[in-house]
Amino acid sequence: MGSLQGMSACYLADHMSIGGAFTLTCIDPEFQPEFWSNIARCSSPDRVRAIQKKSQDALLSLPCRPFQLIHIDGWHIAPQVFIDGLFSMPLLADGGYVIFDDYLKEDQTTKNQPVKAGVQAFWEVFAPWLDVVIDGRQLACRFSGSLCLDSVVSKTESVLKAITGKATTFKERPADFADLCQTVARDHMDDLFSVSWGQASAFRIPKRVAA
Ligand SMILES: C[S@@+](CC[C@H](N)C(=O)[O-])C[C@H]1O[C@@H](n2cnc3c(N)ncnc32)[C@H](O)[C@@H]1O
Incomplete structure (x- = not known):
């Protein structure tokens, strides 16, 4: 994208x-x-x-799990990168790869790394299923296993809370991953895009390269 x-x-x-x-x-x-x-x-x-x-609209309309590789190089702001990663995961096949381009790129003015901040929040949700295989200008992760809906839902809630500062519990438990993404798109996008992502850097991606 x-x-x-x-x-x-x-x-x-x-x-x-x-x-x-x-x-x-x-x-x-x-x-x-x-x-x-x-x-x-x-x-x-x-x-x-x-x-x-826009990626957030396109990803919600695609069928689950056929993708072997997802390359994310859209709008380089932290909330967009987080959303692109979150909405991509239900589409990725077991053993597939997700690649974030310009992972380390700095904003010229602020010297922040917005892509990295978005990826760190994404990592916080999906770390149990990811191995870092390239860690540099791009971050590439291999996805394996089967996502656990309860874990992804509760991690997503805590990441949303950490970023927006608002207590976030979904009104109803999402029925599946597509429903989780629809819920975030409907109820939480505005908050995610309206706050500064300083706190996102509290999430850390361990330096780890799979064999
Ligand atoms: C860094 S450029 C991509 C460079 C491209 N991958 C290449 O190799 O030439 C960023 C692109 O993201 C697109 N973009 C911006 N917002 C987007 C969104 N919400 N969803 C998908 N693409 C978006 C822009 O239109 C632009 O074409």
Whole structure:
């Protein structure tokens, strides 16, 4: 998600075509005009599809679990990165990878690392199911196992509370992961986007590289 002119999409398509059949789903609310001409020059352009929507809306409309790799390179502010990670997890297959681009990038003015802050909050919720495999300009994690809804719900509640400063308990327990994401989108997005994310840095990702 975050496809712009299609540079990362072309890279992914060229490399995934080595492994055989694939479908690459690109999400961006504003694809650049060169996107399709760039895709036309990459391997298997017929395997690329584009969804012109904000990631939070597109992710909620996609079916669960078919994705082997999710590359997050959309709006580089902490709440968006957290939401992109949270809404991606129900879509990721067991053994799949989630990659956060520009993980260490600094905001020129504040010197904050907004992507890292968003990833740290995401990590706080999903750490039991993730192994860090690349830890640098990008953070790549391998997902394994089966998500536990109760644990994800209670961790999401505590992260929302830590960030927004508001006591957060979902009015009704979400029925499943899709319902959890819908609930966050409906009831908590405004709060997440309206506060400073200073406290998010309280969450830590251990330096850990899987074998
Ligand atoms: C850093 S650029 C992506 C660069 C691209 N991956 C490449 O390799 O050329 C960020 C992109 O995120 C998109 N974007 C902004 N908000 C978004 C959102 N809510 N959902 C998805 N994409 C978003 C922008 O339109 C922009 O194209």
